[in-house]
Amino acid sequence: MADLETALNTHHQAAEAxxxxxxxxxxxxxxxxxxxxxxxxxxxxxxVALAYEVNRGVLQGRAPAVTAPRFLRPLIRRFGLEPVLRRGRFIPGSKSPKMFLILGCGRGTRWAQGQASRARC
Known part of the structure; x- marks a missing residue:
């Protein structure tokens, strides 16, 4: 249990930083x-805020809204994730889907959610 407490403290310090x-x-x-x-x-x-939202949902028992079918996951891992991990960077020329692009770059909702999330932890 001490290892868990140490990991949580380290995580909280990293989030604060x-x-x-x-x-x-x-x-x-x-x-x-x-x-x-x-x-x-x-x-x-x-x-980072989106990753926290998805992970918090998983920990609370809610599955992510969109997931790949189970039979496709090994293919995605093999041809999508492994090349990125092997190179240590994303594939040159690859772009995020339009659905993941940020519409507004101002400090707004996500910043406030990060502050609120920090207060809950």
Missing amino acids: FLAAAGAVPTMQWGQPRLPGKGSPGQVVEH
Whole structure:
């Protein structure tokens, strides 16, 4: 049980550091990527917030809204995930589906949800 407590404390410290770093980003830079082809700070916060929402739902017994059929998962893992893990980066030229693109880059709902989530933990 001590290992679980240590892991939870480490996670909470990392989450606090992430939120502090995101909060320190000037509003003018919130929607601008640091490098060409990279995500903006707003997109990174959006990505992390969505991951937390999905994982929280799984832990609470709610399945994610959209999942691949069970028979396709090994193929997705083999041809989608393994090349990324092997290279250590995404496949060049690959793009996120339009459904995952952020419509607004302002500090808004996701930022507030991150702050509220931090308060719940």
